[in-house]
Amino acid sequence: MNIFLLIIGFLFVLLGIAGSILPVLPGPLTSWFGLLILHLTSIVPMNYTFLGITLTVAILIWVLDYIIPAIGTKRFGGSKYGEYGTTIG
Template sequence: MDVMYWLVIVIMFIIGFIGLVYPIIPSVLFILGGILLYGVFYSFETFNWRFWAIQILLVLLLFCADYVANLAGVKKFGGSRAGIWGSTIGILVGPFVIPFLGIIIGPFIGAVIAEMVVHKKNPVVAAKIGLGSVFGFVGSVVTKSIIQLFMVIYFLFTVL
């Protein structure tokens, strides 16, 4: 039964990492879900207050990293709140409209359309802002990967 329990926990972690490139999947919830399943399958006694405090801080850091990376990417290239919102919508919709490439093309198109419609920016400037949103998204994925990896390693260090 141990093998089955660990298989389920590992699958939860894997889905969590898939969620980094498919933002519709709440990646942090799957990472936390794997940790909670360990507690259900085995015991919560292993997890002291320090463990939960660190994990909660890492979850908060994940949310901040996501927001800050997108904001920085769009703002650095001259974008506005509309560009940030357009990029965010593009990240969520893109993978469904254009499988695989939509995760990169979606935020770009979303930011470009938002800047052109809301702020009447010319296509060249809007495309530059769209490129910033892609850089922000990629930076976000890298940062969140590191944080989630740390969450899983800290979990494994605690239980093994």
Template sequence: MMSIVWIVLAFVCLLAGIAGCIVPVLPGPPLSYAALWLMKWSGTADFDGRFLLLWGIVTLAVTVADYLLPAWLSKRFGGSKYAATGSLVGLLAGMIFFPPLGPVAGAFLGALAGELLYDSSDTGKALRAACGAFVAFLLGTGLKLGASLAMGFYVVRALFV
């Protein structure tokens, strides 16, 4: 009976994790990772320690990358350190004050504002830096979604194999 509860909770975590890759309020990959653990505890999946450690590292990496990519890519798109800092501040402020779309707009507007504070004469450069922050959001979302779907594959496979 308890194994059924673990399996149901695993699928709830998995679905919430996949949704959380798109909705910034939910921690997508950590929820998907929890689904792996729940399947192990159910006795249905035979995941070993190395497998779970690997997916734990992947989960940590994509989660951290999702927060750092907007600042890094806004700088790679030609922005200054002000754009990178503005992107990070905007992302965090958007996440706190305007979920679920706040992080996207916040990273974009933060990079734009930061670059305009640094050099208000070059709006084209500021827009490129802001576009870098937006591209980073898309890349981070793709990484999270890929990781969560891959973990989902193992959860579903454990149920049917």
């Protein structure tokens, strides 16, 4: 069971790294779920503090990934619909 969780955890981490490049996948959260799955194994020791800090960073990056393009559109003269488009896109 540990080997199965280890493989699935590494696949999630690799998928998260790919999600950092591909705009379709939420990279930080996918990588964090990989870390959570790795935490469930006895092979990779982690503590709850590490998981909490990385979850906070992943959520912060995920939120900023939507907010920063909208702020940039507003700052450089984009319309309200342009802000909506950057958030949806």
